[in-house]
Amino acid sequence: MEKKLAFLGPRGTFTEEAARILSLGQKLSIVPYPSIIEVLEAVSKKEVAYGVVPMENSIEGTVNSTLDWLIHEVELPILAELALPITQNLLVAKREHPLPLSAITRVLSHPQAIAQSHNFLRENLPEAAIETVNSTALAAKMVSEHPEEPWAAVGTRLNVEIYPLAFAREQIQDYSNNYTRFVLVGQDSLDLPVSRKEKTTILVTLPEDFPGALYQVLAAFAWRKVNLSRIESRPTKKALGNYYFVIDIDQKMDDVLLPGAFAEIEAIGCQVRQLGTYPFYMHQTNS
Numbered sequence: 001m002e003k004k005l006a007f008l009g010p011r012g013t014f015t016e017e018a019a020r021i022l023s024l025g026q027k028l029s030i031v032p033y034p035s036i037i038e039v040l041e042a043v044s045k046k047e048v049a050y051g052v053v054p055m056e057n058s059i060e061g062t063v064n065s066t067l068d069w070l071i072h073e074v075e076l077p078i079l080a081e082l083a084l085p086i087t088q089n090l091l092v093a094k095r096e097h098p099l100p101l102s103a104i105t106r107v108l109s110h111p112q113a114i115a116q117s118h119n120f121l122r123e124n125l126p127e128a129a130i131e132t133v134n135s136t137a138l139a140a141k142m143v144s145e146h147p148e149e150p151w152a153a154v155g156t157r158l159n160v161e162i163y164p165l166a167f168a169r170e171q172i173q174d175y176s177n178n179y180t181r182f183v184l185v186g187q188d189s190l191d192l193p194v195s196r197k198e199k200t201t202i203l204v205t206l207p208e209d210f211p212g213a214l215y216q217v218l219a220a221f222a223w224r225k226v227n228l229s230r231i232e233s234r235p236t237k238k239a240l241g242n243y244y245f246v247i248d249i250d251q252k253m254d255d256v257l258l259p260g261a262f263a264e265i266e267a268i269g270c271q272v273r274q275l276g277t278y279p280f281y282m283h284q285t286n287s
Protein backbone atom coordinates (compact mmCIF):
# COMPACT_ATOMS: atom_id res chain seq x y z
CA MET A 1 0.00 0.00 0.00
CA GLU A 2 1.19 3.52 -0.82
CA LYS A 3 2.38 5.55 2.13
CA LYS A 4 0.48 8.75 2.88
CA LEU A 5 1.66 12.31 3.19
CA ALA A 6 -0.60 14.80 5.02
CA PHE A 7 -0.69 18.50 4.16
CA LEU A 8 -2.60 21.55 5.39
CA GLY A 9 -5.72 21.49 3.21
CA PRO A 10 -8.20 21.70 1.66
CA ARG A 11 -7.07 21.44 -1.99
CA GLY A 12 -5.33 24.58 -3.24
CA THR A 13 -3.12 25.67 -0.31
CA PHE A 14 0.46 26.80 -0.69
CA THR A 15 1.28 23.84 1.51
CA GLU A 16 -0.22 21.52 -1.12
CA GLU A 17 2.14 23.02 -3.70
CA ALA A 18 5.06 22.42 -1.34
CA ALA A 19 3.87 18.85 -0.62
CA ARG A 20 3.63 18.07 -4.34
CA ILE A 21 7.14 19.36 -5.01
CA LEU A 22 8.65 17.56 -2.00
CA SER A 23 6.99 14.27 -2.94
CA LEU A 24 7.98 14.33 -6.64
CA GLY A 25 9.22 10.91 -7.71
CA GLN A 26 8.08 9.30 -4.43
CA LYS A 27 5.27 6.75 -4.24
CA LEU A 28 3.10 8.70 -1.81
CA SER A 29 -0.57 9.58 -1.75
CA ILE A 30 -1.21 13.13 -0.65
CA VAL A 31 -4.06 13.78 1.79
CA PRO A 32 -5.43 17.11 3.08
CA TYR A 33 -5.94 17.77 6.81
CA PRO A 34 -7.86 20.79 8.14
CA SER A 35 -5.12 22.34 10.31
CA ILE A 36 -1.37 22.36 10.88
CA ILE A 37 -1.84 20.69 14.25
CA GLU A 38 -3.96 17.90 12.74
CA VAL A 39 -1.23 17.26 10.14
CA LEU A 40 1.41 16.93 12.86
CA GLU A 41 -0.87 14.79 15.05
CA ALA A 42 -1.64 12.46 12.13
CA VAL A 43 2.10 11.87 11.56
CA SER A 44 2.78 11.49 15.25
CA LYS A 45 -0.01 8.88 15.63
CA LYS A 46 1.27 7.12 12.47
CA GLU A 47 -2.03 7.64 10.67
CA VAL A 48 0.19 8.90 7.85
CA ALA A 49 3.93 8.45 7.27
CA TYR A 50 4.80 12.08 6.50
CA GLY A 51 3.48 15.60 6.81
CA VAL A 52 4.22 18.97 5.20
CA VAL A 53 3.57 22.19 7.13
CA PRO A 54 4.63 25.85 6.75
CA MET A 55 7.45 26.96 9.05
CA GLU A 56 8.39 30.56 8.27
CA ASN A 57 7.50 33.38 5.90
CA SER A 58 9.96 36.02 4.75
CA ILE A 59 7.49 38.86 5.45
CA GLU A 60 5.56 37.65 8.46
CA GLY A 61 8.07 35.39 10.22
CA THR A 62 7.59 32.10 12.02
CA VAL A 63 4.39 30.09 11.84
CA ASN A 64 4.16 29.71 15.61
CA SER A 65 1.72 26.79 15.63
CA THR A 66 4.18 24.67 13.61
CA LEU A 67 7.24 25.49 15.68
CA ASP A 68 5.47 25.24 19.04
CA TRP A 69 3.84 21.90 18.19
CA LEU A 70 7.19 20.45 17.07
CA ILE A 71 8.79 21.68 20.29
CA HIS A 72 6.12 20.85 22.86
CA GLU A 73 3.71 18.23 21.56
CA VAL A 74 5.34 15.79 19.13
CA GLU A 75 8.75 14.20 18.53
CA LEU A 76 8.99 14.32 14.77
CA PRO A 77 12.25 14.89 12.96
CA ILE A 78 12.41 17.42 10.14
CA LEU A 79 13.38 15.42 7.03
CA ALA A 80 13.55 18.23 4.44
CA GLU A 81 12.84 21.90 3.92
CA LEU A 82 11.57 23.72 0.85
CA ALA A 83 11.41 27.48 0.23
CA LEU A 84 8.63 28.44 -2.16
CA PRO A 85 7.82 31.87 -3.63
CA ILE A 86 4.41 33.08 -2.46
CA THR A 87 2.05 35.24 -4.51
CA GLN A 88 -1.17 36.37 -2.87
CA ASN A 89 -4.26 37.23 -4.93
CA LEU A 90 -7.66 38.66 -4.08
CA LEU A 91 -10.27 36.12 -5.19
CA VAL A 92 -14.04 36.51 -5.53
CA ALA A 93 -16.83 34.14 -6.59
CA LYS A 94 -17.32 33.92 -10.35
CA ARG A 95 -20.30 36.07 -11.36
CA GLU A 96 -21.83 37.55 -14.47
CA HIS A 97 -20.85 41.11 -13.47
CA PRO A 98 -17.50 41.51 -11.73
CA LEU A 99 -17.65 42.65 -8.10
CA PRO A 100 -15.95 46.06 -7.60
CA LEU A 101 -13.47 46.22 -4.70
CA SER A 102 -15.63 48.86 -3.00
CA ALA A 103 -18.51 46.34 -2.72
CA ILE A 104 -16.49 43.72 -0.82
CA THR A 105 -17.60 43.54 2.83
CA ARG A 106 -15.63 40.57 4.14
CA VAL A 107 -12.15 39.22 3.43
CA LEU A 108 -11.20 35.74 4.54
CA SER A 109 -7.79 34.07 4.67
CA HIS A 110 -5.04 32.45 6.70
CA PRO A 111 -3.49 34.93 9.17
CA GLN A 112 -0.11 34.74 7.40
CA ALA A 113 -1.70 35.62 4.03
CA ILE A 114 -3.64 38.51 5.59
CA ALA A 115 -0.45 39.81 7.19
CA GLN A 116 1.45 39.56 3.89
CA SER A 117 -1.21 41.71 2.18
CA HIS A 118 -1.89 44.09 5.04
CA ASN A 119 -1.11 47.36 3.22
CA PHE A 120 -3.13 46.39 0.17
CA LEU A 121 -6.17 45.51 2.30
CA ARG A 122 -5.88 48.65 4.43
CA GLU A 123 -5.63 50.92 1.39
CA ASN A 124 -8.14 49.23 -0.90
CA LEU A 125 -10.66 47.61 1.44
CA PRO A 126 -10.61 49.78 4.57
CA GLU A 127 -14.25 49.01 5.42
CA ALA A 128 -14.18 45.25 4.89
CA ALA A 129 -14.22 42.90 7.89
CA ILE A 130 -11.11 40.72 7.96
CA GLU A 131 -11.60 37.16 9.12
CA THR A 132 -8.93 34.53 9.61
CA VAL A 133 -9.47 30.84 8.86
CA ASN A 134 -7.20 27.77 8.88
CA SER A 135 -5.86 28.12 5.34
CA THR A 136 -6.00 30.27 2.22
CA ALA A 137 -7.73 27.46 0.34
CA LEU A 138 -10.43 27.09 3.00
CA ALA A 139 -11.10 30.83 2.57
CA ALA A 140 -11.23 30.39 -1.23
CA LYS A 141 -13.62 27.45 -0.90
CA MET A 142 -15.91 29.35 1.49
CA VAL A 143 -16.06 32.37 -0.84
CA SER A 144 -16.80 30.16 -3.85
CA GLU A 145 -19.62 28.44 -1.96
CA HIS A 146 -21.36 31.79 -1.24
CA PRO A 147 -21.53 33.50 -4.66
CA GLU A 148 -24.46 35.61 -3.42
CA GLU A 149 -22.23 37.26 -0.76
CA PRO A 150 -19.81 40.15 -1.51
CA TRP A 151 -16.88 38.28 0.03
CA ALA A 152 -13.27 37.85 -1.07
CA ALA A 153 -10.43 35.48 -0.17
CA VAL A 154 -6.67 35.99 -0.22
CA GLY A 155 -4.88 33.01 -1.73
CA THR A 156 -3.01 31.23 -4.51
CA ARG A 157 -3.67 31.49 -8.25
CA LEU A 158 -4.32 27.75 -8.17
CA ASN A 159 -7.65 28.32 -6.38
CA VAL A 160 -9.14 29.86 -9.52
CA GLU A 161 -8.61 26.51 -11.26
CA ILE A 162 -9.99 24.44 -8.37
CA TYR A 163 -13.02 26.50 -7.24
CA PRO A 164 -15.48 28.70 -9.23
CA LEU A 165 -13.54 31.90 -8.49
CA ALA A 166 -12.20 34.90 -10.39
CA PHE A 167 -9.39 37.37 -9.68
CA ALA A 168 -10.51 40.67 -8.14
CA ARG A 169 -6.82 41.67 -8.10
CA GLU A 170 -3.63 39.70 -8.75
CA GLN A 171 -0.38 39.92 -6.76
CA ILE A 172 -1.53 41.84 -3.71
CA GLN A 173 1.28 40.95 -1.28
CA ASP A 174 3.01 44.01 0.19
CA TYR A 175 6.55 42.90 -0.74
CA SER A 176 7.44 41.11 -3.93
CA ASN A 177 10.20 39.07 -2.30
CA ASN A 178 7.78 36.78 -0.52
CA TYR A 179 8.91 33.25 0.35
CA THR A 180 7.64 30.62 2.77
CA ARG A 181 9.77 27.77 4.11
CA PHE A 182 7.88 24.48 4.47
CA VAL A 183 9.11 21.44 6.36
CA LEU A 184 8.58 17.76 5.66
CA VAL A 185 8.38 15.73 8.88
CA GLY A 186 8.09 11.98 9.46
CA GLN A 187 9.37 9.04 11.45
CA ASP A 188 10.61 7.01 8.44
CA SER A 189 13.49 8.18 6.32
CA LEU A 190 12.81 9.07 2.69
CA ASP A 191 15.09 8.81 -0.31
CA LEU A 192 15.29 12.49 -1.22
CA PRO A 193 17.21 14.19 -4.05
CA VAL A 194 20.69 15.44 -3.25
CA SER A 195 20.80 19.10 -2.34
CA ARG A 196 23.67 21.57 -2.37
CA LYS A 197 22.56 22.91 0.99
CA GLU A 198 22.01 20.91 4.17
CA LYS A 199 20.81 22.17 7.53
CA THR A 200 20.49 21.06 11.13
CA THR A 201 17.96 22.56 13.53
CA ILE A 202 18.43 22.39 17.29
CA LEU A 203 16.57 23.56 20.35
CA VAL A 204 18.70 24.91 23.17
CA THR A 205 17.42 25.36 26.74
CA LEU A 206 19.56 27.71 28.82
CA PRO A 207 20.22 27.15 32.52
CA GLU A 208 18.48 29.66 34.76
CA ASP A 209 20.39 32.76 35.86
CA PHE A 210 23.60 32.12 33.99
CA PRO A 211 25.16 35.34 32.77
CA GLY A 212 26.42 35.16 29.20
CA ALA A 213 24.92 31.69 28.52
CA LEU A 214 23.60 32.61 25.06
CA TYR A 215 26.92 34.27 24.27
CA GLN A 216 28.71 31.02 25.12
CA VAL A 217 26.28 28.97 23.05
CA LEU A 218 27.01 31.16 20.04
CA ALA A 219 30.75 31.09 20.76
CA ALA A 220 30.75 27.27 20.48
CA PHE A 221 29.71 27.66 16.84
CA ALA A 222 31.68 30.84 16.13
CA TRP A 223 35.16 29.56 16.89
CA ARG A 224 34.45 26.37 14.92
CA LYS A 225 33.46 28.61 11.98
CA VAL A 226 30.05 26.92 11.80
CA ASN A 227 27.53 29.21 10.13
CA LEU A 228 24.12 29.78 11.72
CA SER A 229 21.21 31.01 9.60
CA ARG A 230 18.54 31.61 12.27
CA ILE A 231 18.22 32.05 15.97
CA GLU A 232 14.81 32.51 17.44
CA SER A 233 13.49 32.50 20.97
CA ARG A 234 10.18 30.83 21.84
CA PRO A 235 8.57 30.78 25.28
CA THR A 236 9.07 27.54 27.23
CA LYS A 237 5.43 28.01 28.38
CA LYS A 238 6.62 27.27 31.94
CA ALA A 239 7.14 30.83 33.23
CA LEU A 240 7.07 34.35 31.88
CA GLY A 241 10.51 35.27 30.55
CA ASN A 242 11.75 31.66 30.05
CA TYR A 243 12.77 30.84 26.50
CA TYR A 244 14.05 28.12 24.24
CA PHE A 245 16.36 29.10 21.45
CA VAL A 246 15.75 27.49 18.07
CA ILE A 247 18.94 27.56 16.04
CA ASP A 248 19.36 26.67 12.36
CA ILE A 249 22.88 25.51 11.52
CA ASP A 250 24.02 25.68 7.91
CA GLN A 251 25.37 22.15 7.67
CA LYS A 252 24.25 18.59 8.24
CA MET A 253 25.07 16.64 11.38
CA ASP A 254 28.65 15.37 11.28
CA ASP A 255 30.92 13.28 13.52
CA VAL A 256 33.21 16.00 14.80
CA LEU A 257 32.23 19.67 14.62
CA LEU A 258 28.61 19.60 15.72
CA PRO A 259 28.98 16.89 18.42
CA GLY A 260 31.90 18.98 19.76
CA ALA A 261 29.82 22.17 19.77
CA PHE A 262 26.86 20.43 21.43
CA ALA A 263 29.10 18.92 24.14
CA GLU A 264 30.56 22.36 24.84
CA ILE A 265 27.08 23.84 25.13
CA GLU A 266 25.93 21.03 27.44
CA ALA A 267 28.99 21.53 29.61
CA ILE A 268 27.71 24.96 30.63
CA GLY A 269 24.39 23.44 31.71
CA CYS A 270 22.33 23.92 28.54
CA GLN A 271 20.22 21.18 26.98
CA VAL A 272 20.42 20.50 23.27
CA ARG A 273 17.67 18.71 21.33
CA GLN A 274 18.02 18.01 17.63
CA LEU A 275 14.90 18.78 15.61
CA GLY A 276 16.41 17.41 12.40
CA THR A 277 19.30 17.31 9.96
CA TYR A 278 18.03 17.59 6.41
CA PRO A 279 18.44 18.85 2.84
CA PHE A 280 17.20 22.32 1.93
CA TYR A 281 15.60 22.98 -1.48
CA MET A 282 14.71 26.26 -3.11
CA HIS A 283 11.94 26.42 -5.71
CA GLN A 284 11.94 29.48 -7.96
CA THR A 285 8.47 29.42 -9.48
CA ASN A 286 4.97 29.02 -8.16
CA SER A 287 1.58 28.46 -9.69
Ligand SMILES: O=C(O)C(=O)C[C@]1(C(=O)O)C=C[C@@H](O)C=C1
Nearest residue numbers: 013014015054110112135136180
Ligand atom coordinates in the same frame (compact mmCIF):
# COMPACT_ATOMS: atom_id res chain seq x y z
O1 LIG B 1 -3.04 28.77 3.83
C1 LIG B 1 -2.21 28.26 3.07
O2 LIG B 1 -2.34 28.20 1.85
C2 LIG B 1 -0.99 27.69 3.64
O3 LIG B 1 -0.40 26.85 3.04
C3 LIG B 1 -0.48 28.29 4.94
C4 LIG B 1 0.48 29.45 4.75
C5 LIG B 1 1.23 29.76 6.10
O4 LIG B 1 0.90 29.24 7.13
O5 LIG B 1 2.17 30.56 6.05
C6 LIG B 1 1.51 29.09 3.77
C7 LIG B 1 2.09 30.01 2.97
C8 LIG B 1 1.70 31.42 3.00
O6 LIG B 1 2.69 32.09 3.76
C9 LIG B 1 0.38 31.63 3.64
C10 LIG B 1 -0.22 30.67 4.37
